[in-house]
Amino acid sequence: MSFSPGSPLAQLLAAPMRAGRVVWLGVRPERRLPMVPASSLIIDPIEGLPGDHYRSRTGAARQVTLIQQEHIFAIAAYLDIPTIAPELLRRNVVVCGINLLALKGCRFQLGTAVLQATGECHPCSRMEEVLGVGGYNAVRGHGGITARIISGGEVRLGDAISRSAGG
Secondary structure, eight states, X not given: OOOOTTSHHHHHHTSOOOOEEEEEEEEOOSTTSOOEEESEEEEBTTTBSTTSTTTTOTTOTTSEXXXXXXXXXXXXXXXXXXXXXXXXXXXXXXXXXXXXXXXXXXXXXXXXXXEEEEEEOOOOTHHHHHHOTTHHHHHTTXXXXXXXXXXXXXXXXXXXXXXXXXX
């Protein structure tokens, strides 16, 4: 959707937003294998995330997946359970303090890397398996975003995530 740059809605969409921070990192070594938590990840536009089974998808829209910690809390509440381990949702990066959907179509800084939000990260059928009855529907609309790597770098626990200048 395109708006006139001077329109009130375009101005709101481009308005400053607070940075968030990284609270969990992990890779999926192979399909259906448990995720491997990490304290830092190398992000490479050619190699993707070394150690992740999506690593070879150069330039693909789903090189990195991100989810908000706040949404993990919501998913747990929908399932009436106290908490959900981040690795069960199979996203590479968990952040807090930023609305990931506000990054739609934008470039953003993650640690020292630059990524571009490419879409929503919808739940897979495994959510029912790992979270129990209702797991799939609990994640719907709260599964985070997918991103393409624009320029490489490193991300560590505690690093900032923020929209790049010029979006």
